[in-house]
Amino acid sequence: MATIEAAVPDQGRGASTYAGGVWSWITTVDHKRIGILYFVSGLVFFLVGGVEAMLMRLQLAAPGNTLLDPATYNQLFTMHGLTMILLAVMPIGAGFFNYLVPLQIGARDVAFPRLNALSYWLFLFGALLLNSSFLFGGAPQAGWFAYANLTSSQYSPGHGMDFYILGLALAGTGSIVAALNFIVTILNLRAPGLSLMRVPLFTWMTLVVSFQIILAFPPFTIAIVFLLFDRMFGTLFFEPLGGGDPILWQHLFWIFGHPEVYIVVLPAFGIISEVIPTFSRKPLFGYPVVVYSGVLIGFLGFGVWAHHMFSVGLGPLANSVFAGLTMLIAIPTGVKIFHWIATMWGGAIRFRTAMLFAVGLIVMFTIGGLTGVMHASPPADLQQTDTYFVVAHLHYVLFGGTMLGLFSGMYYWFPKVTGRFLDERLGKAHFWLTFIGINLTFFPMHFAGLHGMPRRTYTYPAGLGFEGYNLTSTVGAGITLLAVLVFLYNLVRSLRSGERAGASPWGGATLEWSTSSPPPVHNFDWTPQVRSRDPLWHDGVELPAAEEEIHMPNPSYWPVVVAAGALTLAAGALIGLPVVLLGVAVMVGGIYGWAFEPIHG
Amino acid sequence: MERTNTGVPNEKMLMWAFIGSECMLFASLIATYLTYRGRSLVGPYPEDLLNIPFITVTTFVLLMSSLTMVLALSAVQRGDARGSRVFLLLTAVLGIIFVGGQAIEFSHFAGEGLGLSRNLFSSTFFLTTGFHGAHVTVGVIWLLSLWVLTMRGRLGPESSVKVEVAGLYWHFVDVVWIVLFTVIYLMSGS
Amino acid sequence: MTSEKALGIESGGVVAAHAHEEPHASNRTYVVIALVLGVLTALEVMVFYVEALAPVLVPILILLSGTKFALVVAFYMHLKFDGNVLRGLFLGPLFIAVAIIVALIALYGYLL
Numbered sequence: 001m002a003t004i005e006a007a008v009p010d011q012g013r014g015a016s017t018y019a020g021g022v023w024s025w026i027t028t029v030d031h032k033r034i035g036i037l038y039f040v041s042g043l044v045f046f047l048v049g050g051v052e053a054m055l056m057r058l059q060l061a062a063p064g065n066t067l068l069d070p071a072t073y074n075q076l077f078t079m080h081g082l083t084m085i086l087l088a089v090m091p092i093g094a095g096f097f098n099y100l101v102p103l104q105i106g107a108r109d110v111a112f113p114r115l116n117a118l119s120y121w122l123f124l125f126g127a128l129l130l131n132s133s134f135l136f137g138g139a140p141q142a143g144w145f146a147y148a149n150l151t152s153s154q155y156s157p158g159h160g161m162d163f164y165i166l167g168l169a170l171a172g173t174g175s176i177v178a179a180l181n182f183i184v185t186i187l188n189l190r191a192p193g194l195s196l197m198r199v200p201l202f203t204w205m206t207l208v209v210s211f212q213i214i215l216a217f218p219p220f221t222i223a224i225v226f227l228l229f230d231r232m233f234g235t236l237f238f239e240p241l242g243g244g245d246p247i248l249w250q251h252l253f254w255i256f257g258h259p260e261v262y263i264v265v266l267p268a269f270g271i272i273s274e275v276i277p278t279f280s281r282k283p284l285f286g287y288p289v290v291v292y293s294g295v296l297i298g299f300l301g302f303g304v305w306a307h308h309m310f311s312v313g314l315g316p317l318a319n320s321v322f323a324g325l326t327m328l329i330a331i332p333t334g335v336k337i338f339h340w341i342a343t344m345w346g347g348a349i350r351f352r353t354a355m356l357f358a359v360g361l362i363v364m365f366t367i368g369g370l371t372g373v374m375h376a377s378p379p380a381d382l383q384q385t386d387t388y389f390v391v392a393h394l395h396y397v398l399f400g401g402t403m404l405g406l407f408s409g410m411y412y413w414f415p416k417v418t419g420r421f422l423d424e425r426l427g428k429a430h431f432w433l434t435f436i437g438i439n440l441t442f443f444p445m446h447f448a449g450l451h452g453m454p455r456r457t458y459t460y461p462a463g464l465g466f467e468g469y470n471l472t473s474t475v476g477a478g479i480t481l482l483a484v485l486v487f488l489y490n491l492v493r494s495l496r497s498g499e500r501a502g503a504s505p506w507g508g509a510t511l512e513w514s515t516s517s518p519p520p521v522h523n524f525d526w527t528p529q530v531r532s533r534d535p536l537w538h539d540g541v542e543l544p545a546a547e548e549e550i551h552m553p554n555p556s557y558w559p560v561v562v563a564a565g566a567l568t569l570a571a572g573a574l575i576g577l578p579v580v581l582l583g584v585a586v587m588v589g590g591i592y593g594w595a596f597e598p599i600h601g
Numbered sequence: 602m603e604r605t606n607t608g609v610p611n612e613k614m615l616m617w618a619f620i621g622s623e624c625m626l627f628a629s630l631i632a633t634y635l636t637y638r639g640r641s642l643v644g645p646y647p648e649d650l651l652n653i654p655f656i657t658v659t660t661f662v663l664l665m666s667s668l669t670m671v672l673a674l675s676a677v678q679r680g681d682a683r684g685s686r687v688f689l690l691l692t693a694v695l696g697i698i699f700v701g702g703q704a705i706e707f708s709h710f711a712g713e714g715l716g717l718s719r720n721l722f723s724s725t726f727f728l729t730t731g732f733h734g735a736h737v738t739v740g741v742i743w744l745l746s747l748w749v750l751t752m753r754g755r756l757g758p759e760s761s762v763k764v765e766v767a768g769l770y771w772h773f774v775d776v777v778w779i780v781l782f783t784v785i786y787l788m789s790g791s
Numbered sequence: 792m793t794s795e796k797a798l799g800i801e802s803g804g805v806v807a808a809h810a811h812e813e814p815h816a817s818n819r820t821y822v823v824i825a826l827v828l829g830v831l832t833a834l835e836v837m838v839f840y841v842e843a844l845a846p847v848l849v850p851i852l853i854l855l856s857g858t859k860f861a862l863v864v865a866f867y868m869h870l871k872f873d874g875n876v877l878r879g880l881f882l883g884p885l886f887i888a889v890a891i892i893v894a895l896i897a898l899y900g901y902l903l
């Protein structure tokens with residue numbers, strides 16, 4: 001497939017520039033800048049979560065180790081899980097949504113730029129609030145799924161769980177707001193001719209994920225509000241002594257939690273569905289099937305939650321139903337894998353770093369999917385649940401699936417965002433170190449788990465046969481850390497002195513490659529008229545007849561004011577009523593200021 | 602008016618997506634209420650306290666506020682300034698009556714010994730109806746703000762989508778109450 | 792159902808906002824609906840008080856309140872007249888929400 005870039009007149013010639021300075025970042029409503037903010041914050045939290053992981057791995061390197069005491073260890077695994085899933089992977093994914101979706105659909109921004117800024121600040125403040133628990137008497141210790149009644153004020157004294165509740169309430173609200181915004185953006189702001197069945201897969205997956213977010217987060221919100229009331233006002237939701245049922249928490253949590261795992265992985269699927277065609281020089285094989293299987297995964301994802309609860313004793317009927325649905329969901333997942341392989345089949349493959357990571361995802365995710373199907377069977381799961389086998393599964397899908405996909409996307413779009421390439425040699429080193437590192441870390445965990453090593457215990461005695469597995473895992477973790485350092489060095493170096501990239505450095509097919517790198521503030525000088533699914537590969541993009549007037553929204557400080565009000569409100573729940581009222585006042589004032597602010601200059 | 606692919610204004614689509622999300626919020630509350638029904642270990646129980654005639658009246662008030670809401674929207678769309686003002690205010694007032702009724706009900710229950718943490722009924726009842734009441738309150742503030750705009754003559758047919766979106770929210774809150782009224786009050790005996 | 796063109800979504804075309812608007816229900820319709828809603832509410836409350844109906848109380852109530860729900864959504868919220876996009880935006884989530892309520896009460900043994 002030849003690239004017909006000539007058919008695509010360059011965009012972004014009369015590039016307008018951004019105002020500089022910190023204030024301009026705080027008040028920005030530009031989707032590209034918000035994307036970068038998400039990305040950088042997510043990366044920082046990825047490092048925080050990584051340090052937490054390294055500490056745990058060091059503690060587990062040898063039996064009977066005393067580097068960490070049990071309470072610290074509990075805080076670390078809880079915060080590691082929360083940080084990685086909600087504060088690192090999701091925000092990095094959101095960074096990609098923000099930066100790319102408007103570019104891929106030929107729009108100048110999202111439908112509601114100020115709401116978009118609000119989403120970011122809510123996420124950031126929630127994340128900071130949650131992490132500040134380390135400073136104020138200790139982080140939550142009940143695991144990322146925080147099972148009741150371990151979380152009651154009796155068994156989780158101190159404020160750790162309160163930080164969990166309040167921090168995640170803020171961050172979760174931010175996610176819902178962002179998702180609503182992207183639903184409207186994708187349904188309503190597409191360029192002429194860009195019907196839904198021509199939209200790039202990454203944008204499609206963003207749409208699916210957005211729906212999952214708006215539907216999955218409310219049950220979690222309700223669960224944490226119940227918990228908050230149980231802890232602060234003595235309600236009985238999860239209190240067995242008053243007739244409450246701790247299992248209800250598990251239901252509400254996993255009604256959120258299972259869709260959440262797809263919220264986390266589908267963006268990565270979207271990314272490699274862009275990367276693989278570009279580096280195979282072939283359109284995605286069976287585009288509609290890939291789209292529909294994504295939608296199906298999104299939908300079925302709401303019907304499988306109890307596979308996390310097989311050991312609860314829901315009864316044979318319930319277990320069978322949920323086992324069946326869980327195995328069903330593996331089908332559309334497998335379909336995607338085969339379509340990626342079919343896309344590569346017979347293509348002119350170029351193994352640039354982005355492509356290496358994409359292929360790495362396919363390999364690793366297949367392994368993780370297989371172990372997933374294994375414990376979709378209740379009898380097998382009873383053996384595996386709460387052991388390191390599950391830890392191995394979830395890291396194969398999360399690191400091997402999601403993170404590799406996100407890395408792939410970083411190498412692929414870095415030239416678009418910065419106008420420079422990431423270094424390929426360092427990139428390849430990054431890939432191979434990561435690939436070796438994570439397999440060394442997580443593969444032995446399968447065996448440790450099958451031999452009975454329980455997860456979430458701070459140490460193990462010698463002589464049970466766990467030593468070898470654990471030492472290997474710790475060495476692997478060290479190699480993974482090295483890989484991350486290589487990546488960071490690559491980022492910094494390439495930002496300064498990376499090779500320059502043009503508008504379309506890889507010859508990609510989608511609209512973001514038709515504008516300059518980095519794109520101008522307004523993205524496109526003229527709105528593209530799209531005539532095919534791969535507009536830059538065939539049929540091209542039409543020039544519109546007339547010049548357009550371009551209006552970009554003004555910067556605004558109201559989003560950060562409203563978010564600060566929400567943060568004050570949340571912190572007030574721990575400090576006292578006056579602070580709560582202050583928070584409400586700031587929020588209400590902010591909303592009115594927002595409503596009456598003129599949007600365009 | 603901005604041009605969109607679907608012909609639906611962005612604000613309106615945003616509100617419908619938000620309503621979809623809210624469905625899950627209230628579904629979680631209702632599911633909890635139902636799974637905990639009849640599991641309170643100590644009284645007072647629902648059948649001791651729920652006052653059906655009283656709540657029927659406030660329910661009716663909220664239902665009628667949906668009528669005044671559509672009439673307000675249609676007045677705004679027609680450019681009928683007086684109608685807009687009257688019906689927006691009326692809707693807000695009906696909402697206030699509903700919330701007032703709820704306040705009376707809550708304090709009556711508390712007086713009868715049903716504190717928030719008394720039993721499972723009190724926990725689920727207060728949170729479910731409380732969440733709804735908070736939604737009504739937000740709606741009232743929103744409607745009053747719109748009403749102020751009409752008083753200043755700043756809400757003509759060209760900005761009717763603002764009223765439409767507020768109306769969607771308001772009707773949704775009403776629809777939730779249709780369900781809660783049935784589930785909490787009328788099914789309390791069975 | 793609205794035509795594909797009006798939907799705008801298949802064609803990917805840009806439709807001016809409100810271009811496909813169908814006639815609104817009139818104020819008269821709104822008042823009639825309100826009357827029906829009032830009557831249905833009265834019926835619901837009556838059913839509650841009739842001892843003889845106790846065994847079928849729940850199905851009757853679901854039917855009556857379901858009708859009220861549908862009337863408000865269809866007419867007051869205008870969904871009957873709006874395109875498929877909004878309908879999907881509401882009915883999809885509603886379906887999942889109802890399914891989750893049913894699943895939970897089934898899991899807690901109230902249905903089987």
Ligand code: HEM
Nearest residue numbers: 261265307308330369372373375376385386390394397398
């Ligand atoms: C083929 C598809 C998949 C199947 C059949 C599957 C199945 C399962 C099952 C049955 C469990 C429960 C194990 C237990 O606790 O005993 C589980 C746990 C888990 N899965 Fe998957 N899974 C799949 C894909 C994914 C994906 C895509 C992700 C995330 C990207 C993921 C992340 C997780 C996580 C985080 C847990 C552990 C939760 C915890 O206990 O902390 N899974 N999976």
Ligand SMILES: [Cu+2]
Nearest residue numbers: 258261307308
């Ligand atoms: Cu799951």
